[in-house]
Amino acid sequence: VHRDNPRANSGHFVTAVMQNSIVRRGQKPAALAACLAASACPSQAASAFGLTAPMSQPQFDLAISAGVLALFFASVLLWVYARHRRLKLRERRRTRFASAALNNMPHGIIMVDSQHRMAFCNDQYLAIYGLTRADVRPRMPFSELLALRRARGTFDGDVTWRVKPGSSDNYIREIAGGRAIRISRRSLPGGGFVSLHEDFSDHRDLSRQLATTKGFLESVIDNIPVCVAVKSIEDGRYILANRAFEQFSRFPREKIVGARPEDIFTLQSAEAVLKADADAIASKGGNVTLEVVVERGDERRVLGSRRVVAHDEYGEPKFLIALFEDITERRALSAELEETKKFLELVLDHIPTAILVKRVADRKYLFVNRHAEAFMERPRRDMIGKRIDQVFPPDRAAFVDHRDQDAIRMRGEVLSEEYPAKVGAELRLFMARRVAVLDDAGAPQYLIQIDEDITERRRAESRMAHMAYHDGLTDLPNRVAFMQALLQMIDASKGADQFAVLSVDLDRFKEVNDVFGHAVGDKLLIEASRRIQAAAQGAVVARLGGDEFGMIIDGVQPDAGRALAERLMRAMQKEFVIDDKTIRLGLTTGIAVFPSNGDDPAQLLANADVALFRAKAQARGSVCVFEAEMDQQIRDRRAMHQELAQAIRNNELVLNYQPLAKIGQAVVGFEALVRWHHPLRGVVSPGMFIPLAEESGLIVEMGEWILREACREAASWDKPLQIAVNLSPVQFLHGDLVALVHAILMETGLAPGRLELEITEGVLIGDFDRGLSILRRLKALGVRIAMDDFGSGYSSFAYLQSFPFDKIKIDREFVMNLGRNVQSAAIIRAVIGLGRGLDVPIVAEGVETEEQLSFLASEACDQVQGYFIGKPAPIQHYADLVCGAVAPVRKAG
Ligand code: C2E
Ligand code: CA
Ligand code: CA
Numbered sequence: 105v106h107r108d109n110p111r112a113n114s115g116h117f118v119t120a121v122m123q124n125s126i127v128r129r130g131q132k133p134a135a136l137a138a139c140l141a142a143s144a145c146p147s148q149a150a151s152a153f154g155l156t157a158p159m160s161q162p163q164f165d166l167a168i169s170a171g172v173l174a175l176f177f178a179s180v181l182l183w184v185y186a187r188h189r190r191l192k193l194r195e196r197r198r199t200r201f202a203s204a205a206l207n208n209m210p211h212g213i214i215m216v217d218s219q220h221r222m223a224f225c226n227d228q229y230l231a232i233y234g235l236t237r238a239d240v241r242p243r244m245p246f247s248e249l250l251a252l253r254r255a256r257g258t259f260d261g262d263v264t265w266r267v268k269p270g271s272s273d274n275y276i277r278e279i280a281g282g283r284a285i286r287i288s289r290r291s292l293p294g295g296g297f298v299s300l301h302e303d304f305s306d307h308r309d310l311s312r313q314l315a316t317t318k319g320f321l322e323s324v325i326d327n328i329p330v331c332v333a334v335k336s337i338e339d340g341r342y343i344l345a346n347r348a349f350e351q352f353s354r355f356p357r358e359k360i361v362g363a364r365p366e367d368i369f370t371l372q373s374a375e376a377v378l379k380a381d382a383d384a385i386a387s388k389g390g391n392v393t394l395e396v397v398v399e400r401g402d403e404r405r406v407l408g409s410r411r412v413v414a415h416d417e418y419g420e421p422k423f424l425i426a427l428f429e430d431i432t433e434r435r436a437l438s439a440e441l442e443e444t445k446k447f448l449e450l451v452l453d454h455i456p457t458a459i460l461v462k463r464v465a466d467r468k469y470l471f472v473n474r475h476a477e478a479f480m481e482r483p484r485r486d487m488i489g490k491r492i493d494q495v496f497p498p499d500r501a502a503f504v505d506h507r508d509q510d511a512i513r514m515r516g517e518v519l520s521e522e523y524p525a526k527v528g529a530e531l532r533l534f535m536a537r538r539v540a541v542l543d544d545a546g547a548p549q550y551l552i553q554i555d556e557d558i559t560e561r562r563r564a565e566s567r568m569a570h571m572a573y574h575d576g577l578t579d580l581p582n583r584v585a586f587m588q589a590l591l592q593m594i595d596a597s598k599g600a601d602q603f604a605v606l607s608v609d610l611d612r613f614k615e616v617n618d619v620f621g622h623a624v625g626d627k628l629l630i631e632a633s634r635r636i637q638a639a640a641q642g643a644v645v646a647r648l649g650g651d652e653f654g655m656i657i658d659g660v661q662p663d664a665g666r667a668l669a670e671r672l673m674r675a676m677q678k679e680f681v682i683d684d685k686t687i688r689l690g691l692t693t694g695i696a697v698f699p700s701n702g703d704d705p706a707q708l709l710a711n712a713d714v715a716l717f718r719a720k721a722q723a724r725g726s727v728c729v730f731e732a733e734m735d736q737q738i739r740d741r742r743a744m745h746q747e748l749a750q751a752i753r754n755n756e757l758v759l760n761y762q763p764l765a766k767i768g769q770a771v772v773g774f775e776a777l778v779r780w781h782h783p784l785r786g787v788v789s790p791g792m793f794i795p796l797a798e799e800s801g802l803i804v805e806m807g808e809w810i811l812r813e814a815c816r817e818a819a820s821w822d823k824p825l826q827i828a829v830n831l832s833p834v835q836f837l838h839g840d841l842v843a844l845v846h847a848i849l850m851e852t853g854l855a856p857g858r859l860e861l862e863i864t865e866g867v868l869i870g871d872f873d874r875g876l877s878i879l880r881r882l883k884a885l886g887v888r889i890a891m892d893d894f895g896s897g898y899s900s901f902a903y904l905q906s907f908p909f910d911k912i913k914i915d916r917e918f919v920m921n922l923g924r925n926v927q928s929a930a931i932i933r934a935v936i937g938l939g940r941g942l943d944v945p946i947v948a949e950g951v952e953t954e955e956q957l958s959f960l961a962s963e964a965c966d967q968v969q970g971y972f973i974g975k976p977a978p979i980q981h982y983a984d985l986v987c988g989a990v991a992p993v994r995k996a997g
Contacts, residue, residue, distance in 0.1 A: 206226045207227040212233070212302070213225065215298045220245060222242075222249055223243070223296065232285060235249075257279070258279045267289070271291050282305065286302045287301050330428065331426075332345070332348065332427055333425075333426045339364075340364050341364055343361060343362075352430060377398065390414075390415070392410070393409070394409055407431065408434075409429075410428070412425045453474045458556070460553045460554075463550060463551075464540065464547075470550065508538065511540055520537040521535070521536055534558065538554075577647075578647050580637065582647060585646060586644070586646035590656060597698060597699070602658070603657060603659070604665030604695050604697050606657065606712060607654060607694045607696075607716040608653040610689055613629075613650070623683075624687075631680055632676070636672055640671075643655050662697055676691055690725040693726075694714065694730065695728070696715060696730040697730070714734045748796055751806075758779050759777065759779070759813055759814060760976035761776055761976065763973055765973050766968075772826055773827060773828060773858075774818075774826070779976075801834065804838045807831065810830075811844070817979055822986065823985075827859055829860070831861050842881040845882060845887060856885050856887045857886055857888070860888040860889075863879070865897050865900070888910035888911065912944055913946075914932060915950075917950070918932050919956050920956075922955070923955060932965075939966070946967070947965075948967070951968045951970030951971075956970070
């Protein structure tokens with residue numbers, strides 16, 4: 105920089121002038137010598153005119169000539185002298201002028217001769233180095249001068265320093281007082297040197313300041329978190345890039361500066377950048393804000409950019425300053441926000457409730473959803489941006505506005521109100537809710553109004569309230585309502601008045617359901633409920649569950665209760681006709697009386713249930729009033745349940761065997777019948793504990809034991825007689841019955857053809873397909889399947905058709921009724937005929953008398969079973985039958 109400084113050049117110029125003047129001074133001694141030679145002549149002439157003797161003419165002439173000559177010489181001398189003086193003056197003037205000129209120069213100058221003596225120095229030089237004229241004398245050794253300077257603190261180098269011949273130098277010397285002196289020195293051809301000294305301090309400070317300002321600005325630019333790039337418009341090359349740009353472009357600054365966009369970005373991205381640049385240059389004012397998309401690696405980045413064109417002093421575009429930011433994420437976010445907004449609007453639009461939003465400041469509609477359009481009977485374009493009075497007639501507007509004001513005053517609390525309104529011809533109920541949305545400062549900003557048609561909801565609510573206390577099918581009060589009514593009755597009776605609680609059960613309703621299906625069952629329940637309600641004559645009637653009803657009746661007890669039970673039964677006498685099906689339905693009733701049988705709702709109902717259970721045990725269609733000891737029986741039953749669970753493990757179960765025989769012939773087999781030898785209760789009949797075992801599922805484990813025991817027993821007989829085992833329908837529902845039978849046959853070695861499994865139609869009533877499938881697979885094992893108790897239930901003939909039974913056992917009821925009613929004989933005859941037709945052997949059970957046996961013999965019944973042939977007994981009792989010769993059955997008549 106210094107080298108190129110024009111001021112430095114002026115230094116050279118000055119040095120050149122100096123050299124010239126020094127060269128002229130160098131000529132001065134020669135000129136003086138010439139003058140001195142000339143001035144020596146007059147002194148020689150004077151000695152030649154010495155007054156020594158009188159003279160002759162020739163002498164005189166000679167003297168005159170000599171005088172003239174002397175005069176001539178004197179005048180020449182005078183001329184020469186005057187000339188000399190003039191020259192000297194001129195010379196002195198010239199010298200003074202030169203030194204004045206040199207002294208007035210802004211630089212310090214010093215000239216050192218070949219002997220290293222100071223030839224010249226100007227005032228400026230002395231001033232720079234803190235010296236005065238008095239300090240220096242002409243031709244003093246330069247080392248002395250340096251020593252002086254050293255004493256003044258303006259030199260700290262070696263005072264014996266000598267210039268190298270032929271060298272020149274430019275440098276800056278720092279001297280005391282923080283000053284900087286710029287020195288340029290040239291050595292002279294004949295030795296010595298001339299040097300120029302310039303106090304550079306101010307200039308240096310300024311440039312230092314400039315440097316720091318530049319550094320400051322650069323660091324500012326470098327640290328702003330926005331990319332800054334400056335390009336020269338002329339050649340399109342980057343001349344500046346800040347750190348953010350480096351980071352964004354992933355190029356170091358050295359690579360960016362001097363490069364063009366295409367050196368940094370992909371071709372396509374560079375085109376976008378150049379296009380943005382061109383837009384900025386072409387724009388009015390040279391200032392544009394735009395977005396540029398560039399690729400970086402395999403990602404696309406969106407840059408928010410501002411481009412400014414900087415002009416030179418002639419107004420020509422010179423630089424392009426680009427400031428840009430990577431706004432990809434922000435863009436994605438705002439796009440997402442936009443999406444979310446659209447989404448929410450869509451959602452609001454599809455909410456089946458009218459939603460309206462007003463701005464509180466001017467009460468104008470801001471948002472109206474689709475449902476609100478229909479509700480307000482206006483398209484939303486007619487509402488948005490308008491006030492209510494610009495949309496609706498004054499009275500309606502005034503009303504709405506009034507309510508809006510109320511809601512705004514509530515500051516964020518919801519104002520709700522129900523109001524009826526006509527929709528078409530119908531009057532419907534609406535719920536309007538208004539809430540003001542507050543801004544950050546807590547001032548109401550928006551008012552949201554939601555109008556909802558709550559007609560259906562109110563209806564549903566009252567329906568639900570009804571449902572909570574009523575049975576959905578019959579619309580009778582339910583158990584909850586019944587318990588509440590009981591509580592109220594207890595409170596009202598205050599221990600003084602009696603009332604009865606009836607627990608009523610429909611007989612055989614489950615079978616109706618199973619046989620005719622639930623649709624018929626439901627209709628039957630509805631019909632039965634109507635009859636019960638009619639017969640109740642104002643007594644409280646509730647449906648407690650399935651086919652169970654509860655009633656409360658006051659009056660003298662238990663007579664009033666019994667009278668009601670009787671009325672109910674009479675109401676059931678007439679058969680029901682449901683979907684062309686004629687159904688008979690009976691009732692069984694249990695009664696508990698307040699206060700003697702309990703004084704709280706739960707206890708009263710529980711005791712009525714106990715009485716009902718007892719009534720069922722007695723006979724279907726009976727009525728039973730609670731007695732204290734019944735409670736004990738119920739408890740016994742529970743205890744028995746638990747004891748039964750232990751029975752198998754305690755070896756309390758045994759099998760009895762009852763023979764089956766062909767009429768007039770030998771015993772063909774035995775039916776295994778289980779007995780429970782209870783340590784305290786004695787022998788408990790299967791009719792008592794089998795239902796208990798079925799209820800608890802114990803029958804599965806028990807049935808397995810029975811089957812294994814019976815098969816094991818039969819396998820031990822000498823004679824290959826049949827062994828019949830009863831299966832409960834519950835055994836068909838749990839576990840793998842087929843695998844069990846198979847395993848037991850293998851285990852005991854009993855020939856499958858000897859095992860006869862007795863099932864009732866209950867197996868097929870529950871799950872027909874499953875029941876049938878199991879029966880088929882059992883039969884596939886080679887065992888025989890007998891239909892037990894035929895005629896006791898619904899005995900659908902379809903069951904006989906769907907499965908090839910190996911035997912049909914006519915229910916003992918019919919045999920026992922032989923002689924008591926004519927129908928029994930007809931039925932037995934018909935079933936025997938059916939068996940013949942289907943080619944299925946028929947067995948008559950419960951043969952107790954000779955008459956019965958002879959009737960069956962005359963009807964050619966295949967087999968018989970009953971006390972008359974043989975009672976169920978331990979197998980030891982029939983030891984000779986299974987081992988020895990077969991005894992013939994006594995012949996009828
Ligand atoms: P069921 O299968 O019909 O068995 C015949 C029932 O009639 C037996 O009653 C038997 O003792 C009785 N009985 C036989 N001959 C006569 C007679 O001449 N007159 C009268 N009045 N009754 C007669 P039990 O042994 O009390 O069995 C009752 C019911 O218990 C059986 O009826 C059967 O359904 C069930 N049961 C008995 N043992 C088992 C068993 O091991 N497993 C299963 N699942 N059920 C069994
Ligand atoms: Ca049986
Ligand atoms: Ca039977």
